[in-house]
């Protein structure tokens with residue numbers, strides 16, 4: 182191969198690599214925004230254990246600041262779109278790079294969580310759409326949603342009324358288990374994605390991601406569970 186052809190190949194490879202890293206960075210940055218939301222939303226929701234007045238006052242507080250609320254919603258929506266789009270493009274690239282696929286799946290020491298990333302993402306997206314229709318817009322019939330009246334919000338009653346339906350409670354638990362697996366893999370692999378990998382610290386990061394994912398799942402799942410067993414009513 183001549184020097185000019187070699188130079189062109191190197192430049193092309195470098196260009197492809199830069200685009201690839203760009204997509205990874207978009208996936209990681211948007212993932213961080215979503216994780217922060219998931220932590221914040223959990224902290225807000227756990228106020229359900231302080232009674233209806235507290236949770237409803239929290240909902241009223243959020244809605245009394247429409248500016249920041251809509252900015253947060255727009256950022257979230259952009260993060261969801263960018264996260265889904267960049268992971269889809271990266272998945273396509275991976276497939277193109279290895280079109281034949283593995284003969285035996287067992288040869289790949291991938292965890293269950295990592296193998297579920299590509300389908301748990303869209304399922305979680307569908308869950309969030311259902312969740313917004315359920316608790317934000319109250320568009321799911323039969324779940325006892327009560328519209329806010331003047332300054333009075335009924336977030337507590339809406340959550341309890343919804344989770345009193347076993348099918349709804351089960352659907353939430355399943356979605357949260359998927360979320361937790363997605364979070365576990367996403368949290369530790371995000372460091373690999375940006376090139377941070379260490380023989381000693383990567384296993385520690387994995388363990389930390391495990392703990393965080395389990396705590397998040399436990400916090401969220403506790404709510405439909407407590408409504409189902411009658412501790413929150």
Ligand code: HEM
Nearest residue numbers: 222226240254309312313316317336340360401402404405
């Ligand atoms: C037990 C679990 C959960 C409960 C009790 C819960 C509760 C709520 C409530 C009450 C609202 C309506 C807030 C309002 O408009 O006043 C809401 C909105 C929302 N929740 Fe959840 N949530 C849960 C799980 C989740 C999960 C796991 C996610 C994300 C994966 C999520 C994402 C959202 C989003 C994106 C909104 C819309 C926020 C907005 O309208 O600005 N929620 N949730």
